[in-house]
Amino acid sequence: MIKQQLSVFVENRQGRLGKVLSVLNDNDVNIMSMSLADTTEYGLFRLIVDKPELGKEKLTESGFSCIVSEVLVIKLPHEPGSLQKILQKITDEKIDVEYLYGLDTDGAQASVVVKTSDPQRAAKALS
Numbered sequence: 001m002i003k004q005q006l007s008v009f010v011e012n013r014q015g016r017l018g019k020v021l022s023v024l025n026d027n028d029v030n031i032m033s034m035s036l037a038d039t040t041e042y043g044l045f046r047l048i049v050d051k052p053e054l055g056k057e058k059l060t061e062s063g064f065s066c067i068v069s070e071v072l073v074i075k076l077p078h079e080p081g082s083l084q085k086i087l088q089k090i091t092d093e094k095i096d097v098e099y100l101y102g103l104d105t106d107g108a109q110a111s112v113v114v115k116t117s118d119p120q121r122a123a124k125a126l127s
Contacts, residue, residue, distance in 0.1 A: 002119050003073045004052040008045040008059055008066040012038060020045060023062045029055040033113060035101040046101070048073065048113065070119040074126065075109045083112065086126065090116060093125045 010016045017036070024031065024047075033048040049055050052068045059066045076082040090097060096117040103111035116122040 001073050002070050002123050003048055003113075004068050005071040005113065005115070006047045006049055006052045006055050006059075006066060006068055008047070008064050010036075010043040010045050010064070012040065012042055017043070017045065019062070020059065020064065023058050023064075024049065024055055027051075027054060027058045029058070033101075033103045033111075035113075046113075048103070069115070072114045072116065072119055072122055072126070073103065073111060074114060075111050078108065078110055082110075086112075087114075089125050090114070090122045093121060095122050095125070 008020055010020060028051075030050040031047055032050065035046045037044045037046075047055070048071075056066050056068050074086055076086055087097060098115040098117065100112050100114045103113055114122070
């Protein structure tokens with residue numbers, strides 16, 4: 001399934017991540033999944049939220065640089081090789097996988113967020 005992901009550039013400075021969370025909370029934007037990757041200067045906070053455009057608008061108003069992009073959210077069974085099979089279908093179509101991160105688990109299934117060079121074609125390949 002294709003979802004909108006909010007990516008926020010956050011300075012590596014005390015309190016900045018908390019400010020992002022406050023802006024989202026103050027505007028009733030609910031976080032369903034998140035990933036934080038950092039460098040020495042900044043972090044890249046990726047979030048699946050229920051209102052990505054509102055989140056972007058309010059964060060931009062608060063001085064944050066952010067974008068909304070399409071990603072795939074894929075459910076797969078907790079079995080060896082499950083992720084490999086999914087990724088193989090995507091790469092067989094000559095679609096690049098840019099990054100991925102895990103989402104919630106319910107015991108029987110895991111979920112993964114996958115950013116590809118062509119989310120629409122990747123979703124079609126997996127259907």
